[in-house]
Amino acid sequence: MRTYIFFISLFISFASFAQEEEIKDSTKTHKFWLRVGTDISKLVKTAVIKDYTAFEINADYKFAKKYSIAGEFGNEKRTIDETQVNFTTEGSYFKIGVDYNAYENWLNMENAIFVGLRYGLSSYKHTLNSHGVLNTDFYWDENEPINTPINYDNSTTHWVELIVGIKAEVFNNLYLGINAQLKNYVGNSAPDNFANLYIPGFGKTVEDSKWGVGFGYTVSYFIPFYKK
Amino acid sequence: MKKTITTLIFLLLIISCEKDDICTTPNADTSHLVIRFYDYLNQSTPKEVTNLLIVGVDNTLSYGIESTRDSIAIPLRILENNTSFRLIKDYAIDDNGTPTDSSDDFATGNEDIIVLNYDNEELFISKACGFKNIFNNVNFGFNSDADNWILSSNVVNTKIKNEDNAHIHIFH
Numbered sequence: 001m002r003t004y005i006f007f008i009s010l011f012i013s014f015a016s017f018a019q020e021e022e023i024k025d026s027t028k029t030h031k032f033w034l035r036v037g038t039d040i041s042k043l044v045k046t047a048v049i050k051d052y053t054a055f056e057i058n059a060d061y062k063f064a065k066k067y068s069i070a071g072e073f074g075n076e077k078r079t080i081d082e083t084q085v086n087f088t089t090e091g092s093y094f095k096i097g098v099d100y101n102a103y104e105n106w107l108n109m110e111n112a113i114f115v116g117l118r119y120g121l122s123s124y125k126h127t128l129n130s131h132g133v134l135n136t137d138f139y140w141d142e143n144e145p146i147n148t149p150i151n152y153d154n155s156t157t158h159w160v161e162l163i164v165g166i167k168a169e170v171f172n173n174l175y176l177g178i179n180a181q182l183k184n185y186v187g188n189s190a191p192d193n194f195a196n197l198y199i200p201g202f203g204k205t206v207e208d209s210k211w212g213v214g215f216g217y218t219v220s221y222f223i224p225f226y227k228k
Numbered sequence: 229m230k231k232t233i234t235t236l237i238f239l240l241l242i243i244s245c246e247k248d249d250i251c252t253t254p255n256a257d258t259s260h261l262v263i264r265f266y267d268y269l270n271q272s273t274p275k276e277v278t279n280l281l282i283v284g285v286d287n288t289l290s291y292g293i294e295s296t297r298d299s300i301a302i303p304l305r306i307l308e309n310n311t312s313f314r315l316i317k318d319y320a321i322d323d324n325g326t327p328t329d330s331s332d333d334f335a336t337g338n339e340d341i342i343v344l345n346y347d348n349e350e351l352f353i354s355k356a357c358g359f360k361n362i363f364n365n366v367n368f369g370f371n372s373d374a375d376n377w378i379l380s381s382n383v384v385n386t387k388i389k390n391e392d393n394a395h396i397h398i399f400h
Contacts, residue, residue, distance in 0.1 A: 082355055082356070083356070084251070084358025102233060113233055115236065131358055132359065133258060133306055133359045134256055134257050134357050134358050134359065134360050135257065136258075137260065139287070139289070139303045140284065140287070140311075142305060142306050164233050164236045193352045194352050195354070207354055
C-alpha cells in the first residue's frame, strides 16, 4: 500500500510540473503530435517462438513541452513449460500514463530519453495442460505428470509501472525505441488452487514478490497535429 | 535526469535476474500414512511389532525389509481411492532343514491385511513444487482371519496432509 501511495504522489508531482511548464512556454511555438506504434519484439517472438502469440499497439500524445500521455494496449498468449507445470495463459491488457522527456531536442526533432509512469490492467485466464504431483516415494510407480487439462476462472491484475527508454527518429517520421519496465502489482486475483505465474502485459511473476520486469522494442509513426 | 535514467535501466537489468526454480517449500511432498502401534491391554503404551514386513497388495516388492518398530510410514496410492498392505508380523524365512538349498525355503509369520479408503485432492504448492496430494475422509479397516495379530484400530486423523503425527493407531 505504501508503494502504491508513493507512485501516486510521484504521478501527481509530475502532473503539476506539467502545468507549470506549459504556462511558462506558452509564448514559444511548439508542435503537438501523436506517435502510434507497435512492439516489434512481440511480433518477432510470435514468428519465431512456438506457443507464443502477442500483439501490442502503443501511442503517445504530446500535450506539453516535455510531457506526453502514453499508453499501450495488447494481447498475449503464452505457454510455459516448467518441471512440475505446463500451462497456457491468454488475455488482454492496457496501460495508461504519462512520459517525461529528459532529452533536449534541436529545432523540430522529437527524439526522447524518457521516464514514465503507467497504470496497468490485465484480464486473462490459464489452462493447465499437464501437472506433476510431488511424490518422492516411487513404491507405487505413480510419479508421471498428469495430462488432463484444467481450466481456471478469469484472473485480473492491476499494477503500477515505471518505464524508462529512448525513442529516436531513424527515417522521416519513423521512430525506433527501446524501453525497460519495472512493475509492482497492487491487485491480483489468484485462481482457486493455482497461481498467476504469468500475466499478459506484466510478465512472469516470482513467488512471494509483487515485482515484475519487462522490455520493449518499439517502432512507431509520427503524426504532427497543429502548432500553437 | 539522464544519469538517473541510465541508473534506472541498469537497476532493471539486475532485478530481472530470476531466482532458481527449485522446490524449497517445506512439506511440499505428498505425505505418507503414519501408523503407530499400541498395546491392546494398555492402550496408551506404545508397543513394538516384532520383525514386521510390509508388502503392498498388487505390488511385487516389499516396502523395505522386516524390522521391529512401534511406528511405520507407508505410501498411499495417489491415482486410486484405496490402498491395501500386507503387514506380516514375526516374518522369517524357514530353510526347511536345508540351509544350503534355498529352493525349498518358505516364509513364516502372521499376515494381516489392512485396507485404506480415501478421497484424493490435489493442492497447488508452487511453480517449482507443483501439486501435492492430500488424502481426505480416510477410512481404515483390516481383514479378519483365524489368527489376527491386529486386535483393534482407531483413525486419529481422517486427513493426511503432513507426517507430524500418527493418522492411525493399531492395538495389538
